[in-house]
Amino acid sequence: MAEATITFEDVQVDGDKQVKLIKVAGQLDESNVDDEAKKIYKLIEDVGGNLSLIFDFSELEYMNSKSIGYLTDWYSKVSASGGKVAIAQAKSNIVDILQVVGLTQLINTFPSIEEAKVAVV
Amino acid sequence: MFNNLVKYSDVNVILPMDEKPNKPVKITITLPTDAYFLSGIRDFTLNMTKNMTGFSEQWSYRFQSVVDELCNNAIEHGSAPGEEIILTFISKADYSFEVVVEDTGTGINKYTAEQMQELLKEREAVVGDRYMGLRGRGLPKIVAEWTDELIFEDRDGGGLKVHAKKYLRKEEDEVILAEDKKRDPTHINLTA
Numbered sequence: 001m002a003e004a005t006i007t008f009e010d011v012q013v014d015g016d017k018q019v020k021l022i023k024v025a026g027q028l029d030e031s032n033v034d035d036e037a038k039k040i041y042k043l044i045e046d047v048g049g050n051l052s053l054i055f056d057f058s059e060l061e062y063m064n065s066k067s068i069g070y071l072t073d074w075y076s077k078v079s080a081s082g083g084k085v086a087i088a089q090a091k092s093n094i095v096d097i098l099q100v101v102g103l104t105q106l107i108n109t110f111p112s113i114e115e116a117k118v119a120v121v
Numbered sequence: 122m123f124n125n126l127v128k129y130s131d132v133n134v135i136l137p138m139d140e141k142p143n144k145p146v147k148i149t150i151t152l153p154t155d156a157y158f159l160s161g162i163r164d165f166t167l168n169m170t171k172n173m174t175g176f177s178e179q180w181s182y183r184f185q186s187v188v189d190e191l192c193n194n195a196i197e198h199g200s201a202p203g204e205e206i207i208l209t210f211i212s213k214a215d216y217s218f219e220v221v222v223e224d225t226g227t228g229i230n231k232y233t234a235e236q237m238q239e240l241l242k243e244r245e246a247v248v249g250d251r252y253m254g255l256r257g258r259g260l261p262k263i264v265a266e267w268t269d270e271l272i273f274e275d276r277d278g279g280g281l282k283v284h285a286k287k288y289l290r291k292e293e294d295e296v297i298l299a300e301d302k303k304r305d306p307t308h309i310n311l312t313a
Contacts, residue, residue, distance in 0.1 A: 001156075009270055014227040030196070030197075031156040031157055032161060057232075064186070064193065065259035066255075066256065066259075069254065069257075069258065072150070072252075072253055092179070096179065097186055097263065099249075099264065100262055100267065101251065101258045102250030
């Protein structure tokens with residue numbers, strides 16, 4: 001079974017806005033993605049509106065089409081409540097798969113967390 | 122770990138992974154209908170494509186995704202739990218790499234070859250660059266985009282056989298990669 005971990009961290013920003021850094025490590029595939037996705041749905045639900053997300057993909061090695069579907073859904077939910085979503089530090093194979101499905105047209109990718117932070121604040 | 126699962130190969134000796142064989146290599150693996158085993162299959166696909174085919178690292182990762190998506194479909198739709206799926210890898214070094222994924226047709230959501238062709242057409246029409254759906258990207262946006270030939274075939278005795286083949290065309294791929302790089306500044310060009 002593929003191993004994946006998801007951890008959350010608050011990002012300090014000025015004002016009312018809440019920004020969470022979500023670090024995803026390992027491989028997201030059919031064997032684990034449904035369980036891991038629940039953690040992020042819970043975070044979005046618990047925080048409510050005014051939430052922006054930065055996904056740190058520096059240690060993400062693989063993601064399948066279902067995990068990309070979840071990412072699109074989180075983008076929809078966060079955008080609908082006025083927030084922004086960015087991806088930081090993704091490996092080239094991850095950027096490649098996000099590009100082929102068209103997700104980079106919706107969610108911007110950045111080489112560093114600092115640049116992603118500027119984009120979502 | 123997966124040496125035990127290799128059911129048939131037309132090579133009589135195990136080749137060192139850094140030596141590209143001159144003749145086609147065919148390896149067949151039978152898996153239980155369980156996503157638990159897919160990470161091992163992805164590792165195998167990545168290593169085989171990187172070391173035995175002549176494809177770049179970028180295409181090795183792409184083919185890893187193609188194989189994973191086809192196996193997911195076979196497990197989710199084609200073969201019932203407790204049954205099996207069969208993968209056959211056919212590598213012609215510096216020419217082509219092909220995977221054939223077979224299910225037993227015992228799954229509750231099984232498709233015929235004709236239904237799969239229709240499904241692919243429907244999804245290609247619906248799944249554009251700004252598609253917001255949760256599911257439906259694997260076949261049209263990963264498998265079909267990253268293979269040159271995608272053939273669906275009904276198996277004798279039931280089930281589906283999907284052939285996905287990619288030809289090695291280094292010059293053409295370099296042009297495509299250069300265009301991709303221009304379109305998206307975050308894209309990094311991987312080389313073998």
